[in-house]
Amino acid sequence: MHSPITGTAAGVPFTALPPNDDGPAPLIVTWHMLDAPRSDAAFAAALPMNGLPAWRVHLGMPMRGERMADGSTAAISELIREDALMSFLHPFVRQAAEEFTAALASIRAQLSVDDGPIGVLGGSLGGAVALRVLAETEIPVFAGAVVNAAIRMRSVVDLLSDDYPYDTESAKAVDSLDFVAEAGTIAGRSPLLVVSGELDHPALRTDALHLVDALGERAELLSITELAHPLADEPGIEPAPQLPPAREVDAGLTTWLRRHLTETGRL
Template identity: 80%
Template sequence: MSSVITGMAAGVPFTALPPAAGGRAPLIVTWHMLDAPRSDAAFAAALPLHEVPAWRVHLGMPMCGARMVNGSMDAGLELIREDVLMSFLHAFVKQAFEEFPAALASVREQLPVDDGPIGVLGGSLGGAVALRVLAETDVPIFAGAVVNGAIRMRSVVDLFPGDYPYDAESTKAVDSLDFVAKADAIADHAPLLVVSGELDHPALRADAHSLVAAVGERAELLSVPGLAHPLADEPGIEPAPQLPHARAVDAGLSAWFRRHLTGG
């Protein structure tokens, strides 16, 4: 990890890994999980994609990594207690998505990346950001991927204790983050790899299968034996050695992005 580059892109912290050959190359942008690994640096260590001949720029999610409040995740946990959907899940995806255009422009200014189509990758809640980019923007994308992704936000809300008290505003918000319903837009934009751990939450596994079926021939499912939801051990903030299950995910993602970079 000696070649890791860290910086800020329009206020968004990032960890960048250059291609092995160095120099100008295509770009893959990622958004990390809120489970471990829960920072851009930790996500880069868990899924470095060293075999992909591209720059991998891992963007930090709100209030994570360099943007933690007082050096901890406590402020984020307080938002969960306040309102798990509107203050936390929806709010984080909305902010990360809205930050993306300026962050992308800043990355292009700072690093020797090609000006062609990019790849996008998201893990868990970061997957919802990647899927929004695929479904709702016209940014040229050569391929996308999600790992244990937040594909239907209702399923994610249901993982938290208690019955969520939906009203008109929160119903609109949660429905806006149902990417099975946006499968046609995703299919029109780029090919998609959906990585699903066989030990992930059953509802998230079901959503992964539903998204692949809805996107159709432009989507593929990679089911990873033994993988639960996280990709790293707790606390998941600092870079850590790659776990065996993360290595399997990394290999699948690397093959996927390499294939589409070469037009296969």
């Protein structure tokens, strides 16, 4: 098994896990959680998907990992106190999604990936980024997956802020990150695996079920019995041994992505 490769792609830090075989291979791109594992390196350790004959490139999210201000979460905590939606959640997801096109071009230039459709995967708030890529870009995707994802941003706002004071601008922003409402577009882009921990926040669990229902035959739900919201132990910044629930998620993701790679004739 090859060692991880670290680098930057158009300013975005990444941890890349190469396939075992040399030569151009399919590409899977991920966005990590804000809970543990909260860096690209830690997410790669939690969900390595080693059984896939593909590049797994784990991107760093804004203000996390190498881009964390002063090496701490203080800056994010301050933004949440200022305005959980308009200072933090909405611009955070927007930046991660908008910087992806340039990052993808840079990844293709640096690594021996093939030129076929990619796979996308996101955990928690990273799930909102993956869903936004599906809903709002034309980047070819052969399959997507989300884990304990931020599917409806109103649910996330409710977790971070009691009685959030919506106005016209913030209501428009939060509704732009309701991916149940975008189910028709997402279904037309790629099949989607929705992984939901049975111990996750009830609102996020409900949103996962609603998204699967809205996507119909284009989606599958994978429920993980012992999984709460995080996939790793705190602090979740450095790579750590894979926990049993994360191992179960990892196996499900590997099976899903391998199946759809096979269907495209690339395995």
